[in-house]
Amino acid sequence: MWACILLPQLAMDGVLRTRADRASPLVLLSGTAQRRMLQAVNPAARALGLKPGQPLAAALALTRAFSTAEYDVAAIEHWQQLLAAWAYGYSSQVSLHYPRCLLLEVHSSFSLFGPWPRFEARLRAELDELGFRHRLCLAPYPAAARVLVNVHDGLAVTDTPRLHQVLGQLPIERIGLPREAATAFARMGIRTLKQALSLPRASLARRFASDVLIQLDTLQGHRPLPLEFYRPPDVFDTRIELNFEVESHQALLFPLRRLTADLAAFLAGRDSGVQRFRLYLEHRTLPDSEVPVGLLSAERESAMLFELTRGRLEHLQLPAPVLAVRLVARDLPAFTPVHQPLFDERPQQNVPWEQLRERLRARLGDEAVVSLSARADHRPECAWQESSLARTEPWPHAGLRPGWLLSAPQPLREEGLLILAGPERIESGWWDGADARRDYYRVQTATGQQGWAFRALPGGPLLLHGWFA
Template sequence: MLWAGIVLPHLALDGALRHQLPPAPLSADNPAASLSTQPTGGSVGPLELIAAWAYRYSSLVSLEDQDALVLEVEASLGLFGPWPRFRESLTRDLRALGFRHRIALAPTPLAACVLAGAGRNVAITRDSALASALSSVPLSAARLPVGSCESLAKMGVHTLRQLLALPRAGLRRRFGPALPHHLARLYGECPDPRQCYQPPDFFAARLEFNHELVHHTALLFPLRRMIEDLSTWLSRREEGVQRFELQLEHANRPATTLTIGLLAPARDAAQLFELCRVKLEQTMLCAPVQGLSLLARDLPPFNPAPGDLFARACGDGSSWEILRERLRARLGEDVLFQLQPHADARPERSLRAVPVLTREPASGAMPRRPTWLLAPPVPWRGTVKGILAGPERIESGWWDEGDIRRDYYVIETPQGQRAWVFRQAGSTADHWMLHGWFA
């Protein structure tokens, strides 16, 4: 393995400066042009930010102390390499982020950090070359355990070469086991297990505006940028978002929360933005908005639907999933549903509305049923021309307070309509109840 060590000597200062910089103009004529990005709730420090950035180059990213991180690059060289070009892209990114830094390449993570910290702009790829590269590094840059550097300096030991010449047993006796172990890790003589950086499994972003926004339209521009960030982030993680929250922050009131829920995960920026826009348009702004934050926690894996090569490219070209979400966003979450049969003899309970039907329900053998079912049944006051079928007795439900005892008939009316009617079991009176139409 090859490790790139990145030392950020002015991390705290650079991190603080990042927020003070005047933001680049986003749009000339937009009132929301001067906005500033801030990490949510101070939870993300500058080093975490750098680690999240480094994660795009390597899956093994590890923080070292408070001012450095290492990433395994040998596996990534095929994608980003060779090393000079890889190094170039790291430097370019860090410069764009506004962090001063030093980078070195070495076979052990600790050596990479030490070499970078010592200002050696080197790329050591072979174990045999490591010792000579480290030999002239001053002990003050060697990241030794606390206190040992000063004691060694009093002994006249100033470089790693001098330190390595001392017998290890003596060092262990005088400084404890930490120092020899540190040296062994530095030179790759013993394994150096590390805790790797794990990116957070939720997406949070927050924007604070420099002035108060009173109109929806002014919110759309920063919102679009946020959604685009979310979409990029999701596609990198092979995930989609199923539910997320938008919070509109006001001066002296609790924030307005908009929840956007989808029936199926999605990650297309245009689609998500469209849904947010519809939701936002339906919301009355009770007070001027000072900040906008987006939090997405429900992030299921997302497999883009395989497109049909010969699919009909017509209309708006939007898929059923997009149409479905558009209708739900505008009309409400429960207006759109599907029906599935339910194993119950009582007609009222023989179908169930579900948001999404994932697979085709099996069709059971049932006596003849009408195409429309009235809910609830209504009294039938018309005349009955004749009975086409029946009676079919349905007697069920004594156990759940939904007891019915009915005789169902298929009748024809003088107008030629076919209706599904019932009367109480055993009754011969003409008290018909209409329950369905054979339309």
């Protein structure tokens, strides 16, 4: 089963998704400097009487209440590649065989994403979130799915007899034939595909070129469609050109949110995470400002990536107005989701430790957040040290230790004291002048508290060194 996603306004959507105000009139221009033409218009511009193919001079004679942008063919290719990377997360067979279309083999994914109605709803929701208008159809053959999406939206044909019935009703000019062939059929009085297929094949072979018969056979599934399948790249590199010079961090948040959302979709498609990436702010005359972002572990959740990048960006003093924003990610390790309990018992306002840790590092700096690590010393007060959060050395096995170690030992009254375990002798520190010779005990006070106490050798009072939870 093949799903075809048609992106009828890909160039326009690519421009609109970089703008905070999507409802204002916008036209895309093409052509030479002497004769500028309207290549695409959004609904707001169409409501003003503007339409594709109209000269810019005629559009300006009607109204000036619209903004313009260039119709960029390279940008269309970029958006197609981004959407193919997103679709790769749902199918291993994704093709860009047709322009402004995605072909996905989806039958093998039903067991993972559910039946087609649920699968379709998920695809549409994510495309809407990414900011791309679309049409979507399902058919047993990729060429048939492409033809159906020209006429229908949401049609799902799952068996061959039903497919032939639906295809037979299609207008002959909408099935992807060359224009000359479609015109020739119309002059013969052939209006639908069913009428064309009812003609003798030998007669069709004499009247039309071989590619017409190949197209008809491919639509019916009699001939396979050769497809080249997409493979995601190993580097994410996306740039958003701003439509005005930006001088504040606040105005950069919208393109930043879009970039991190695109990065998250790219990572989900190739089933990987990101651990290091760079944000480049382009200026008119000065070199690009760089904002490096490093994480302690691979992540790919868009909200988290945006929050971390925003925290790093706020520490940067902009040397000049920003003209474009570019995000480059090369370190894309495998992503391992964190195992979570079935029922989340955390309060609603709390966040997981991993997100809190990265948010603190982004806001306060890498060196401001540290962890505790073990140190090769038997003396409890010397057996720990501050270290980087990236270090993950396990604590050495040294017996039961209290969770709360006092900064200085305190005298402990021995009346009513119950010794639960011990003694554990510790003799160490002779090399640095702080020799410690102690016998440690796990004790319980009369009130039920459990502590860790020692008696210095050769003898002395019992001193409390820590409390057990």
